[in-house]
Amino acid sequence: MFLWVLWTTLVLVVILKGLETLRLRKSRLEQDEWSSGAADGRKLEQQYLMGYLMAVAADWLQGPYVYALYSFYGYEQQDIGILYITGFLSSAVAGTFIASLADRFGRKRLVLAFALIYALSCVTKHSGKFEVLLMGRVLGGIAYSILFSVFEAWVVCEHNARNLPAKQLSMIFARAQFGNGVLAIVAGQVAGAVAAKGTKVSPFDVSLVVLVATFLVVFITWNENYGDSSVPAGVSFRQAIHFIRSNEDVFLIGLVSTCFEGALYSFTFAWTPALQHLYGDEKIREIPHGTIFSTMMACMMSGGTIFGLLTNHHVSSQFVVLLVFGLSLLSFLASALFDSMWVSYFAFLIFEISCGLYFPAMASLRAPLIPENIRGSTLSIYRLPINIVVVVIMTFTADSNSIIHCCIALLAAGFIGHGRLLRNERRQNRSTVQSSVKTKKMKIQGNDKSDNGDFHVIDEDIAPP
Template sequence: MFWLYFFGLSLLCIIARVYVRLYKVSHVPKEIETEGFELQGRKLQREYLVVYLLAVAADWLQGPYVYALYEQYGFDKAQIGFLFVAGFGSSGIFGTFVGSSADRFGRKRLCLVYGLLYSISCITKHFPNFIILLVGRLLGGISTSILFSSFESWLVSEHNKRLLPGWLLSEIFAKAQFGNGLIAILAGQVANVLASSFGKVAPFDASIIILSIMSLMIYLKWDENYGDSRKEANVGFHFALHSLFAEQRIWLLGVFQSCFESVMYIFVFMWTPALQITSTTIPHGLVFSCFMVALMLGSCTFTILEGYIEVVQLLRISFIVAAVVFIVAISSSTLWAVFFSFVLFETICGIFFPSMAVLRAKTIPNEYRSTIMNLFRVPLNFIVLIVLLADWSVSTTFGVCVFLTVVAIFSHHLYLCQREVQNVREKTVSNDA
């Protein structure tokens, strides 16, 4: 039956993608061509998407065999858990300093550092030594912080520098999320083939090759851009922190982003035990593929809906639906009800990521973009750490997810109120002038 659901979701995704292609062709503003923006826009889109998809491919290749490799080396569950926790802790602690370095020394340089550090992290997987593997996890946590901040910061800065239209940024983010889902499915299959043929460390070696290609593309194709390069990294961090708390809209955005992404990471760890409560025969690889197709479907849904609904309102709907999803998961003991609620959640994630990226681009100042984006990840990492270390039951953990989505809904509502207040002030100032 899961194959049927996979093909059904895939068919829906193909139909949505075809509609998106037709929809975008008919809705691209005519003046774009005459003003010569289209050529520059497509060039930026290619430059970013090729590099970004290589970056996430290197990340996805490693996912399926991290736990299995540690287990093969003879580490017990507690030691493996500590290694995973170290990765999240590293991202939370060092991520903020990484962000300020990107703003000061350049986003291109930090993306190259991502390639280097993640490659070293992959090399450590060849050694069945706990300390060496721990160093690899710490480097992996830092690399993850760069992946989820510096790449996007580079894109937004280049988009603004080239004076490109706003709709193009939304399109790039949507395509990036669609490609991310597709890459996840392909990477999982490639990792399986490599591990079966050459051993469980082979996917990590393949990741090094992809990271090398990605780094070469960045070096040859990307221009450098900065936040505020005049300030020292620690001074830049101080100013970013001040900017975060001085502007209410920014920290409210950080609250609902951290809450929702915490839920997403908790879900990654919990969907398997949640489904196994309802059935012991779960085809995990196929279920994961269904989730990734749903993620792609969500990115297409974002592209379609953003022409009719404001991005900030799409986020409100996403948070409300996510809360309902986990209430269903807690209250139902039927496999299909839980499975389809999870599919719906992944579709919501596909809407959330491009929506959030567009909102960040409008809200966060360019001078400290990478720093602030990494500050947002600090509570996210520690929330996930607490939940994982607590080792609660599935229903209790999903209850926490409901609570976090409610907090996201409330902080999002305050964000909207603050935005309305600012709009009124700007109108008043305009009328007085």
Template sequence: MFWLSFWSLSLLCAIARFYIRFYKISQVSKDENTEKFDLQAKKLQGEYLVAYLLAAAADWLQGPYVYALYEQYGFSKAQIGFLFVAGFGSSGLFGTFVGSSADRFGRKRLCLVYGLLYSISCVTKHFPFFAVLLIGRLLGGISTSILFSSFESWLVSEHNKRQLPGWSLNEIFAKAQFGNGLMAILAGQVANILASTFGKVAPFDASIALLLVMSLFIYVKWDENYGDNRKDSSSVAFHCALRSLFEEYRILLLGIFQSCFESVMYIFVFMWTPALQLIASRDVPHGLVFSCFMVALMLGSCLFTILEGKIQVVGLLRICFIITAILFLVTTSVSILWMIFQCFVLFEIICGIFFPSIAVLRARTIPNEYRSTLMNLFRVPLNFIVVVVLLADWPVFTTFKVCVFLIGVAIVAQHMYTWRNEGLHVQDTGDV
């Protein structure tokens, strides 16, 4: 079942990429007369994707062996759980201030800080001391906040500065998500080889090497860009961003449905293994299942590229939320392995559509002045929800019922966003 799913998803992904390469992209170029922008768009695409995918690969390399390394050092399940919660808490607590620093001091600088802090976090993995590993988790949480805000903020600001057409930004977001899935598969295989050959800390050393290459590339290739309030102190910029969040309801509603959906995704990351194992009559091949999920994520990014010109982004997100709610309702109602697994695969396809879609919507909705700050503010409730769910330690399918509730909130917030946005025209990137 798992191998059949993997090869079926891979075939569908290949067909989708073939369609995009030989039909979809050529049609967009011909219809919008974008030849004069092609060179500039491809230059920006290369500058961003190389740096972002190196950063993502460095992050993925660490994932498979964090828990195993902590176990090898002799820490209890409770201690390991505390370390994981500390990472989410750090991201939520310090991320907002990191975001305001990016808007004030420069997004390029903060991406270089990402390379430095995450490298230090990897170095701490060599020391089997709880306090040292806790510091590493705190630095890792801050680094994650930078990865999910400053890179995208730099891209959107640079895209607007170069006055490129909206379709090119959509294309970059889709390719970034496709590449992210590909990096996850490759990083997982490389991490397995390194860990089995040199020990469980080796993937973290490889991550440091990638972070160094990424930092050098960014330093040489990227220009710096800022928010518009560079003279403000970080605290003033943060308070201005917070005020704009509650004064502009479209931004607030965007933050609500993004946080709800992404919290469901992070909860799923922790829960899919025990969910499958609970109903399986034999050991689940976790590596193969993970590969299926990542190919499904890549397929979702391809579907976004195919659909985004035919369905408005907010409409695409509405479909994603409704299907997600149905999938988790099915998951809580049946106990058949293949049905639950297919629900999980479909959810990963939805995630592949969601991430470029929400990135496009953020680019259209969030002002450049506080882009990094607001993106990190969106992650505060996300991290809070994930920490609460992890600490609550509910049964697996009770947790999935909580996911259904969160998606329900996302659907309501997305409907209100669409209603408030009717009749508005968003500059530079077209109608929402």
């Protein structure tokens, strides 16, 4: 049954990707989207996807065996929990200054630093000493902070510098999300194969090789870009905080991101025990972790492809994020209300589809709102509460059911926050329309003055048509 679900999901992904490709070709023929800046657009997409996808491939190669490696070294669940929490805390602390450094000293340089830092983290996995593994988690947390802020800041800056259409940036994010899902499945299988032939350290060695390749690709193909290089990192960080506090929409974007991504990262610790508890005693029959993980990643891929299709049909990213919260909230409610392994399993798959929709949609929403000179600092600040939320949930929740309830609360708060964001957008659109109408009427009145030699003040509210 699990394999049947996996293959069905993969067939669905292929169908969706085919529809997206056909729609894109039709759009190019009808609208000639690529006539302006075509070469620059394709070059930027290739540059970004090569560097970004190699970086996430290195991350996915490690993911399936982090917990298993710590267990292999003989550490109990409590010690492993300390290692995980250390990684999140490291990412939270690093987020306060990493992207500010990128704005000042160059985003390409920080991406190169990511490859080196994460490679050192891989090297620490060869030691079974707790202190060395702890240092590896600190390095991994710093690398995570770079991966989830500086890469996006680089591509948005390059996109703006080349004056490319906004829709093209959305498509780049959609393809990055699709490629991320593909690599998650492939990397999981590769990691399993090398671990079976070698040891549980072997996937980290393969990841180290990929990170070296990432360093070389980014060093050769990427341009350097900056935020405001004349502003010290601390000043840039304070400017970003002030900008978030003074702009309600930007604050709400951060709140929505914290709620969804806090639920997502908490969910990664809950799905295995939740499904195993409903499936039966682990000693008698164990859930097929690899198959379930691959199916979840295939669903995430389908979400990224669906976002591409929705973008081609001019569906706004605001609506997509609203859809994401609605689907996610219903998914976790179904898991909490029904004591069924299959209900929970399919609910989790729907949530993964929502994840595939969320990341490119949220990146598209953020891009026009955040000024270039503090983009990296702002993205880093967004990461800080996410890590804090995850650490708090991991520290104070006792079981998977409690984590799922926390996810429901976070998603409900995010749904409300995004609703307010939509209300603000409608108000701005209404104000823009009213201003445009008023300007047109004043032009008409001016024309009447030039024609008649007299100027009459017209009360728009009482004047007859």
